[in-house]
Amino acid sequence: MNFDLIFRHAPDLLRGVWTTLWLTGSSLAVGLVLAVICAVILTERIPVLEWLVRGFVYVFRGTPLLVQLYLVYYGLSQFPEIRRSFLWPWLREPWFCALLVFALNTAAYTTEILRGAIANLRRGELEAAVAYGMSPFTRLRRIVLPAAFRQALPQYSNEVVFMLHGSAIASVITIQDILGVGRTINARYYVTYEGFVSAAVLYLAVTFVVVAIFRQLEKRLMRHLAPVAAPR
Amino acid sequence: MRHAPLTAFAALLAFAAPAAAADLRICVEGAYPPFSEISPSGELIGFDIDMAKALCDEMGKSCDLVATDWDGIIESLNTKKCDAIIASMSITPARMEVVDFTNKYYHTPGAFVAEKGAGLEGTPEGLAGKRVGVQRGTIHDDYMVGEFPKANLVRYGTQEEATADLAVGRLDAVAADKATLDLGFLRSADGEGFEFFGGDQAVPKYHGPGAGVAIRKGDEELKQAFNAAILALRADDRYKTINEKYFPYDVYGAEEGEGGSTAAPAEEAVPAE
Numbered sequence: 059m060n061f062d063l064i065f066r067h068a069p070d071l072l073r074g075v076w077t078t079l080w081l082t083g084s085s086l087a088v089g090l091v092l093a094v095i096c097a098v099i100l101t102e103r104i105p106v107l108e109w110l111v112r113g114f115v116y117v118f119r120g121t122p123l124l125v126q127l128y129l130v131y132y133g134l135s136q137f138p139e140i141r142r143s144f145l146w147p148w149l150r151e152p153w154f155c156a157l158l159v160f161a162l163n164t165a166a167y168t169t170e171i172l173r174g175a176i177a178n179l180r181r182g183e184l185e186a187a188v189a190y191g192m193s194p195f196t197r198l199r200r201i202v203l204p205a206a207f208r209q210a211l212p213q214y215s216n217e218v219v220f221m222l223h224g225s226a227i228a229s230v231i232t233i234q235d236i237l238g239v240g241r242t243i244n245a246r247y248y249v250t251y252e253g254f255v256s257a258a259v260l261y262l263a264v265t266f267v268v269v270a271i272f273r274q275l276e277k278r279l280m281r282h283l284a285p286v287a288a289p290r
Numbered sequence: 291m292r293h294a295p296l297t298a299f300a301a302l303l304a305f306a307a308p309a310a311a312a313d314l315r316i317c318v319e320g321a322y323p324p325f326s327e328i329s330p331s332g333e334l335i336g337f338d339i340d341m342a343k344a345l346c347d348e349m350g351k352s353c354d355l356v357a358t359d360w361d362g363i364i365e366s367l368n369t370k371k372c373d374a375i376i377a378s379m380s381i382t383p384a385r386m387e388v389v390d391f392t393n394k395y396y397h398t399p400g401a402f403v404a405e406k407g408a409g410l411e412g413t414p415e416g417l418a419g420k421r422v423g424v425q426r427g428t429i430h431d432d433y434m435v436g437e438f439p440k441a442n443l444v445r446y447g448t449q450e451e452a453t454a455d456l457a458v459g460r461l462d463a464v465a466a467d468k469a470t471l472d473l474g475f476l477r478s479a480d481g482e483g484f485e486f487f488g489g490d491q492a493v494p495k496y497h498g499p500g501a502g503v504a505i506r507k508g509d510e511e512l513k514q515a516f517n518a519a520i521l522a523l524r525a526d527d528r529y530k531t532i533n534e535k536y537f538p539y540d541v542y543g544a545e546e547g548e549g550g551s552t553a554a555p556a557e558e559a560v561p562a563e
Contacts, residue, residue, distance in 0.1 A: 132454070135455075135458040135460070136458070141458060141459060146459075150458075150459060150460050152460075230447070232444050232445060232446060232455075234445075241361060241447075242426060242427075242445055244361065244362070244427075245360075245361050245426040245427025245431075245445075246426075246427055246432070246435075247384075248364045248365075248384070248385060248387075248388045248427070250362070
């Protein structure tokens with residue numbers, strides 16, 4: 059291991075961490091908004107839209123992330139119509155293709171997580187809300203979504219970690235994320251481990267922080283479910 | 291009969307074992323037309339591939355060609371997944387720290403391509419802020435980093451990916467070997483509407499004395515065998531036949547002195563960064 063090489067490229071690696079963070083973070087943010095909409099459509103069984111969402115979830119959960127990225131980055135650019143369209147200034151950018159694919163992919167998985175969480179809500183809470191005369195939207199805002207988010211949190215933290223690691227494939231479309239910088243170091247200096255080991259350590263560190271944040275979040279939001287000392 | 295599972299397991303092992311082991315395993319690439327590419331029927335074809343076969347023939351050895359990603363092709367050699375690399379690898383001082391090279395088997399300069407009429411100049415200022423694609427870990431990558439610090443460098447795993455992105459307009463230019471740009475891109479359907487600019491790029495410090503066969507450090511016997519085979523192909527018309535199959539000009543470059551190309555003078559060493 060040539061540590062000198064790694065230290066010399068520390069600024070590049072840190073830029074890689076930043077790229078990974080914002081790419082993953084923005085994908086998760088966009089994906090979550092989409093997922094909430096999709097999950098509500100599924101549970102409210104809104105005609106037509108329901109089937110569209112089902113199809114979307116089926117396709118994005120049924121194909122590998124890498125294939126989705128290739129289709130958008132190399133596939134769409136093959137059509138001259140697309141290259142002439144208003145979409146091209148966006149689709150020509152690797153970061154946009156990655157963001158688009160990652161956001162749709164995580165949206166599909168998160169939709170299923172939220173749908174499951176909503177389906178498992180206690181009926182009593184919903185009936186109470188109806189009895190109070192809350193409109194469906196108020197019910198959603200005050201009762202259904204907060205409870206579903208809480209319930210879905212442990213599963214969603216897994217999805218966040220998967221997305222973080224999945225984002226490594228952005229490096230195949232020239233993005234200099236953590237793995238991209240690692241590959242460049244390996245290739246430019248004809249070394250095997252330096253780039254990959256640095257990348258692995260950085261992913262590990264970011265994952266550690268993400269997991270810690272979710273643990274704190276779970277502690278705060280699930281406080282009412284924590285076992286307490288029984289009163290004597 | 292009581293050992294049926296064992297027998298089945300043995301049969302499985304026999305099936306998994308490599309067929310007759312060849313004398314040499316040679317790492318080639320496969321995404322670098324016209325030097326190496328995968329034909330639609332899945333075969334390896336190209337100048338490097340024909341050259342590898344002809345060299346093995348001349349040495350009287352049986353060879354297995356192993357398609358290997360450019361990223362990690364040197365590691366494959368040094369971890370003995372293969373015994374030689376014939377993949378248009380330029381002889382450079384930096385690479386000579388980790389592998390040995392035979393004499394060159396061809397030598398073509400570097401070059402730039404861009405869309406026709408783009409009006410780019412192949413100078414550090416002319417390419418400042420332009421998106422220039424290179425294959426990661428090549429001499430062209432080093433050249434861009436060293437001499438064109440203001441260019442916006444975009445790195446690809448293969449040469450084909452770089453020219454594909456140039457063709458659809460994601461890049462302003464590509465820096466690569468002139469022969470691969472010419473035959474592998476400009477004269478293909480994708481390359482219509484693109485042209486060379488900035489002239490030949492041949493800075494000895496970066497571009498080196500040509501492409502050689504890479505072998506493991508200290509594998510002197512194999513090195514001599516390859517050197518002799520290269521000379522032998524060059525001496526009769528076997529080199530010429532392969533050359534003409536792919537190129538309208540001789541890619542060997544200047545005739546070589548007495549095997550001097552592997553001993554690059556120390557002052558040509560590429561700085562570590």
